[in-house]
Amino acid sequence: MLTAVFVSFAFVLHAQNLLKGTIKDSHGNPIDNATVFVDGTKLAISTNSEGQFSIQIPDGKTKITVRAVGFLTAKKDLAATEYQNGFEIVLDSDNRNLEEVVVSGTLKQVSKLDSPIPVEVFTAKFFQANPAPTIFESLQNINGVRPQINCSVCNTGDIHINGLEGPYTMVMIDGLPIVSGLSTVYGLNGIPQALIERVEIVKGPASTLYGSEAVGGLINIITKSPNNAPRLNVEAFGTSWQEYNLDLGGKFEVGSAQSLVGANYFNYANPIDNNGDNFTDVTLQNRLSVFNKWNFDRKDNKLFTLAGRYVYEDRWGGEMNWARKYRGGNDVYGESIYTKRWELMGAYDLPTTENLTFTFSVNGHNQNSVYGETKYLADQKIAFGQLTWRKELGNHDLLTGLAYRSTYYNDNTPATINSSKTHLPGFFVQDEITLHPQHKLLLGARYDYNSVHGSIVSPRVNYKWNSLDKTQVLRVGIGNGYRVANVFTEDHAALTGSRDVTFEEDLKPETSWNGNVNYIKKFYMDGGSVFAIDASAFYTYFDNKIIPDYESDVNKIIYSNLDGHAVSKGLSLNLDWAHTSGLKAMIGATVMDVYSVENDVKEWQMLTEKVMGTWTIGYTVKPLGVNIDYTGNLIGPMRLPVLGENDTRPDKSKAWSIQNIQLTKKFHNGLEIFGGVKNFLNWTPTKGGIEIISRAHDPFERIDDPNLLPFDPSYVYGPNQGARGFLGLRYNLM
Amino acid sequence: MEARYVIQFLLIMIGICAGLNSSAQFNPHKIEQVDSLMAQKPKPLLILLSTDWCQYCDLQKNQLQKNEYFHNHKDEFYFIEFDAERKDPIDFMGKTYHFRPKGINTGIHELVTIFTGNQSLSYPFWILLDENFKPVFRHNGILNNKQINELILTISKSLTKNSS
Numbered sequence: 012m013l014t015a016v017f018v019s020f021a022f023v024l025h026a027q028n029l030l031k032g033t034i035k036d037s038h039g040n041p042i043d044n045a046t047v048f049v050d051g052t053k054l055a056i057s058t059n060s061e062g063q064f065s066i067q068i069p070d071g072k073t074k075i076t077v078r079a080v081g082f083l084t085a086k087k088d089l090a091a092t093e094y095q096n097g098f099e100i101v102l103d104s105d106n107r108n109l110e111e112v113v114v115s116g117t118l119k120q121v122s123k124l125d126s127p128i129p130v131e132v133f134t135a136k137f138f139q140a141n142p143a144p145t146i147f148e149s150l151q152n153i154n155g156v157r158p159q160i161n162c163s164v165c166n167t168g169d170i171h172i173n174g175l176e177g178p179y180t181m182v183m184i185d186g187l188p189i190v191s192g193l194s195t196v197y198g199l200n201g202i203p204q205a206l207i208e209r210v211e212i213v214k215g216p217a218s219t220l221y222g223s224e225a226v227g228g229l230i231n232i233i234t235k236s237p238n239n240a241p242r243l244n245v246e247a248f249g250t251s252w253q254e255y256n257l258d259l260g261g262k263f264e265v266g267s268a269q270s271l272v273g274a275n276y277f278n279y280a281n282p283i284d285n286n287g288d289n290f291t292d293v294t295l296q297n298r299l300s301v302f303n304k305w306n307f308d309r310k311d312n313k314l315f316t317l318a319g320r321y322v323y324e325d326r327w328g329g330e331m332n333w334a335r336k337y338r339g340g341n342d343v344y345g346e347s348i349y350t351k352r353w354e355l356m357g358a359y360d361l362p363t364t365e366n367l368t369f370t371f372s373v374n375g376h377n378q379n380s381v382y383g384e385t386k387y388l389a390d391q392k393i394a395f396g397q398l399t400w401r402k403e404l405g406n407h408d409l410l411t412g413l414a415y416r417s418t419y420y421n422d423n424t425p426a427t428i429n430s431s432k433t434h435l436p437g438f439f440v441q442d443e444i445t446l447h448p449q450h451k452l453l454l455g456a457r458y459d460y461n462s463v464h465g466s467i468v469s470p471r472v473n474y475k476w477n478s479l480d481k482t483q484v485l486r487v488g489i490g491n492g493y494r495v496a497n498v499f500t501e502d503h504a505a506l507t508g509s510r511d512v513t514f515e516e517d518l519k520p521e522t523s524w525n526g527n528v529n530y531i532k533k534f535y536m537d538g539g540s541v542f543a544i545d546a547s548a549f550y551t552y553f554d555n556k557i558i559p560d561y562e563s564d565v566n567k568i569i570y571s572n573l574d575g576h577a578v579s580k581g582l583s584l585n586l587d588w589a590h591t592s593g594l595k596a597m598i599g600a601t602v603m604d605v606y607s608v609e610n611d612v613k614e615w616q617m618l619t620e621k622v623m624g625t626w627t628i629g630y631t632v633k634p635l636g637v638n639i640d641y642t643g644n645l646i647g648p649m650r651l652p653v654l655g656e657n658d659t660r661p662d663k664s665k666a667w668s669i670q671n672i673q674l675t676k677k678f679h680n681g682l683e684i685f686g687g688v689k690n691f692l693n694w695t696p697t698k699g700g701i702e703i704i705s706r707a708h709d710p711f712e713r714i715d716d717p718n719l720l721p722f723d724p725s726y727v728y729g730p731n732q733g734a735r736g737f738l739g740l741r742y743n744l745m
Numbered sequence: 746m747e748a749r750y751v752i753q754f755l756l757i758m759i760g761i762c763a764g765l766n767s768s769a770q771f772n773p774h775k776i777e778q779v780d781s782l783m784a785q786k787p788k789p790l791l792i793l794l795s796t797d798w799c800q801y802c803d804l805q806k807n808q809l810q811k812n813e814y815f816h817n818h819k820d821e822f823y824f825i826e827f828d829a830e831r832k833d834p835i836d837f838m839g840k841t842y843h844f845r846p847k848g849i850n851t852g853i854h855e856l857v858t859i860f861t862g863n864q865s866l867s868y869p870f871w872i873l874l875d876e877n878f879k880p881v882f883r884h885n886g887i888l889n890n891k892q893i894n895e896l897i898l899t900i901s902k903s904l905t906k907n908s909s
Contacts, residue, residue: 044879044880046879046881057879078881130798132798134867136867183849184848185847185848185849185851186848186849186850186851187848187849209798211798233848233851234847234848235866236845236847236852236853236857236858236866237847238853238858238861238863238866239853239858239861239863239864239865239866241865242863306845306847308845312834312843312844312845312846313846314846314847314848314849314852316846316847316848358848358849360846368849370849481803533800533803535803535804535807535808537811539804539808539889539890540804541800541801541803541804541807543800587800589800589801589804591804591808591887591889592889743865745863745864745865
């Protein structure tokens with residue numbers, strides 16, 4: 012009997028040495044890589060992927076400590092039963108650390124310090140301050156950048172950077188150019204914001220490296236590294252106008268290749284006519300875009316990446332009773348556009364010891380549209396290839412390249428009787444010289460040969476200085492650019508309304524010279540805040556500018572090269588303030604003067620403001636885990652296209668402002684809910700009973716009255732959509 | 746006209762703030778020094794991941810420079826600043842890690858992935874590794890002085906505990 016007791020006691024003692032257990036979080040999920048320490052010893056062990064561990068406990072030790080990243084540390088006294096049965100420890104999330112101060116990367120205006128060219132960086136969080144179905148709309152929050160709607164019926168738009176119009180802006184994904192031609196706007200669709208790490212914007216010419224499309228600037232969308240992208244992301248929101256937007260994003264791996272996938276679906280199918288002109292206020296839309304990017308790991312760690320995208324869009328606007336059966340007819344006026352666009356692009360570093368990179372981009376854009384009875388069927392295909400060689404020699408960083416671009420274009424308009432094919436071979440060289448740790452100089456030149464217009468040379472010089480402590484940066488740049496315009500693909504005004512389109516001569520390429528100065532100064536305050544000033548001055552001088560003339564004849568749009576010159580000049584100032592408490596404010600203002608001079612007569616550019624301001628103010632209410640974002644813009648008066656002396660509408664707009672407010676609540680499991688009011692001032696361009704569409708009651712001009720103005724929807728100068736609420740959710744599964 | 750006001754404003758602001766920016770400097774260690782430092786004397790590693798375009802990172806670094814508590818305890822751990830988009834290979838724990846490009850002029854150093862795991866990453870990113878290179882703490886975002894001091898206090902405590 013006594014022996015039996017002794018034996019069992021010994022057995023228990025022996026068993027006591029091995030402790031087995033599982034570490035879980037409060038949702039019951041196992042925690043891997045948690046560390047279990049035996050107090051008073053140096054013994055420690057990590058849990059496996061099931062959260063399990065086993066450890067030998069030395070005699071006399073009865074306490075353990077469990078630690079894991081993101082969780083509160085737990086201490087536990089060991090009881091004899093726990094040795095036999097194994098046991099479970101639940102760790103509470105360490106909300107203090109994970110939820111308290113995630114303000115990182117929210118700030119914009121972070122010029123890349125090293126670059127002689129001013130690059131503004133905006134993280135995905137910046138765009139979330141006022142969520143929008145496309146990055147195109149999100150750009151309204153950036154100073155100096157304004158998405159503009161060109162047509163009040165079809166709502167097609169472009170992007171103005173410092174007063175320069177959309178076709179001057181080039182869009183890239185991870186540095187891969189989307190050589191766009193038709194409608195830059197589509198370059199910004201379809202990539203879920205959860206897959207975007209940041210968006211870089213260069214305001215000003217970048218033609219030396221990218222050719223004619225980058226005269227006004229560059230927009231480069233940088234995706235997340237697949238490792239740190241969410242495995243699954245869902246973002247959905249709806250508005251009180253019954254606009255619905257769904258973003259899906261994710262990643263997967265196949266062998267050593269990583270892939271990001273994204274899809275966006277936007278639907279607006281509820282015609283609204285608040286201003287009572289029997290025309291839809293906002294174009295109805297049905298849009299699907301799919302994006303896929305691949306990165307292939309290579310043994311030599313060189314680059315190999317491929318990306319593709321497809322966009323399908325069906326939009327219509329017009330009289331409220333329009334239906335698809337009226338498409339292209341003259342019973343009910345409607346503008347209906349089907350767009351199909353595909354893109355494929357990639358970059359491959361050659362497996363050579365020299366740094367040789369091949370970049371390509373091909374895309375096709377098909378537009379099937381009707382504007383009332385006028386059909387516009389266009390087809391464009393672009394192929395672009397570029398081989399670059401990068402070489403560092405002492406303090407020189409040399410980049411040279413050969414580029415080739417081929418454009419096929421055809422449409423059904425009388426201006427394009429035969430399909431056109433242009434070839435554009437080019438050569439460029441750039442040298443970035445580090446003169447001194449604080450001084451950098453960039454010299455570059457590009458030569459293009461256009462099969463229609465001949466040789467074109469575009470040089471540039473950029474210089475950068477930074478202070479020793481890097482809190483001050485000064486950049487000066489000058490360069491030239493050129494652009495071969497295709498009026499139909501770029502200017503929807505050419506197609507909409509009743510005006511005839513005429514060309515005065517063969518259009519010559521526009522050429523421009525641009526200079527800019529940029530100064531940045533950051534102040535770090537003792538209380539844990541940063542204050543940054545970013546001031547810029549820009550000046551662009553155009554020759555041969557192609558300007559649509561709406562005024563000589565109200566029934567015509569006359570396109571011609573300007574016999575004189577045009578200027579876009581201005582100053583912009585951005586102020587950023589951010590505090591570790593979670594309060595941040597960004598306020599920007601731009602004053603500019605965009606005009607043309609012909610026969611000594613100076614004329615202010617149509618639909619271009621002289622003053623604009625933007626702001627984003629955010630605050631995190633920590634106890635509630637709620638973010639408040641207040642965003643807005645203020646656009647000064649613009650000159651408007653009135654229809655001659657009989658038009659009673661003002662030829663100048665009043666200053667207008669669109670302001671938005673949003674609340675976001677973050678939950679611990681990756682879920683966020685957001686909601687707010689867009690345009691809560693309820694501003695629309697129809698305020699004060701102004702008709703933005705003239706002769707809206709008679710779009711086919713059947714009433715025989717010479718006193719009536721022609722039908723014309725080009726008077727629009729801001730989004731015709733009043734206040735609306737929105738509510739949405741975001742979910743990220745890491 | 747506008748330009749003159751802007752410049753005047755800038756000059757005044759510079760004047761005001763020039764006086765504020767003076768403080769003792771300390772030099773963080775480089776990530777490639779870690780192997781030799783740890784061979785000489787193992788200590789916890791406090792790593793700050795940043796990028797050259799991240800302004801909050803600059804704010805964080807600036808705060809650290811002024812944090813006296815941090816200065817007084819800097820011998821208890823190795824503080825390392827690491828640019829997540831560095832292009833050169835780095836030896837760490839006896840292995841070589843490379844920059845992984847994901848597009849033209851963009852990419853991430855694969856060592857970053859070792860530190861962050863498959864977590865979402867926004868800059869600045871903090872990681873604390875113990876003497877055995879085991880991650881003890883990860884944090885996405887800026888830490889204020891109080892939080893940094895708490896972190897250092899934890900390091901100090903674990904040191905005293907381990908040496909007892």
